[in-house]
Amino acid sequence: MSAVAAAREASTAPLYGLLLAGGRSSRMGQDKAALTYGDGPPQLERAMALLAAHVLRAYVSVRPDQAGDPLRARFAQIVDTHSNLGPIAGLLAAQALHPQVAWLVVACDLPLLDAPTLAHLVAARATARIATAYRSSHDGLPEPLCTIYEPGSRALLASYLEGGRNCPRKFLAQSDTLLLAEPNPRALDNINTPTEYSAVMSQVSAPKQITVQYYALLREQAGRRAEALATSAATPAQLYAELAKRYPFTLSAAVLRVAINNEFRDWATPLADGDAVVFIPPVAGG
C-alpha cells in the first residue's frame, strides 16, 4: 500500500483498544495484571475500564497459555500468534484480525494511567500519520505502550520485523509518528519490580496527612476555618469530591481554584503527605 493510500484509509479508521497483558512479569515475581492498589480492582480490570471508555471495542492481548486465566477470560481476547517478539506480538495479532482499524495499544502495567492521558491522545490523533504517541518525560523517546497505531503502520511494522528488529520504541522513533507532551508526566510510569510496586502503592493508597483551610462560603459551609485530615485522595480534585460528601458545599469544583502550599496549582497535581490545601471560591476583591 502506498503512503497516500494508507493515509486515505487511515482517515476513517475506527479506533479499537488493545490492552497488553501477555507479559511474563518475571521481575515482579507475580502476575502484574492481578496487582491491586489500595482497595481498587485488579490492574487489568482497571486498565480495561479506562481503555474501553475511549475506543469502539476493547480487547485483552494474551499469550496462548493465558487464554483460560479467569482474570483475562472475562474480556474479549486476542491471542498472540508470534512468540518472543515482546509487546509487538500483541499488536501483530490484533492487526491481523482487524487490519482496517487503528489500535490504541496500552500496557497493563501503568498503574498511574488516567483518563485525561487517554482522552488527550485520542483527541490529538493524527489519522494521516503512522502513529500518535507520547514523548517520554524521562528520556524524550516515544512511549510505544500508550500509542495509537494507524492501519498504515501494519506494512511498515512487517518490514521492520523482517529486518530482525522488534523494538516498538525505535519503530515509532523512525516512523512518521506524532509525538505529544504528556498531560500527566507520571501517567506512563510502568512498574516491573516489587520495589516499584510498593512505591506506587504508597503513593496511590497510603493515607496522607493533609491540612485544609476554608475561606468565605466554604468556611461557613464546612463550619470551620481549617482541619487536618488523613486521606487517600491522590489529587486535590479527589480531595474536594471527598469533602463535598462530608459538607454541604454548593460550589462545584468547576468554579473553584486550588492552591497547594500557598501557590495556585492544577487540580490533577499529586498530593503529598503534609500538603496544605486551600480551595478558592470565586473571588470578589476590590
Place this chain on the structure above:
Amino acid sequence: MAAFAFTHTAIDTAALAAQLADPACGGYAAFEGWVRDSHEGVRVRRLEYEAFETLALREGERILSEALARFGVRHAGCVHRLGDLAVGELAVWVGVSAPHRDEAFRACRFIIDEIKQRLPIWKKEHYVSGDSGWVNCERCATATSGEPGTA
C-alpha cells in the same frame, strides 16, 4: 517601589501617596474603591472582606511587579481593607507614580483589574433587609461576571 498590603483599619491615602513621591515622576494616579450602598438594586448596609492572605500577598506583589515591567512606571502600591466596612468607607487603594501621566493611568487601571480577577479575596454583602451573601458565590452557576460593591 512596589508594595501590596492588607489592613484592618482605615487606609491613610495621603501617607501612601507620599511613599510614591519621586523627583523623576511627573505623574501620580490613584484608584479608590468605596463601599457602595446597593448591589443590583438591593440596598447594602455593610461589607465584610476576607482573604487568603499568604497567597494574596504573593499574587498582589506579582501584579505590581508586572505593572512596573509592563508600563514602565516607577512606583506602584496597593492596600486592601479586610474585615467589616460601612457604606462609604475606602475598601481598596491603588497608587502609581511615573514620569508621565499616560503610563500612570494605564498601570493603575491594570492593577485594579488584575486584583479583582486574581487575588483570593472574598466579599460578603450584608443587606438592609437582613439577608447576606458572598458576592460571585451564591449564584455561581448562573452569574459569572461583574462583581459589584465598589466602583
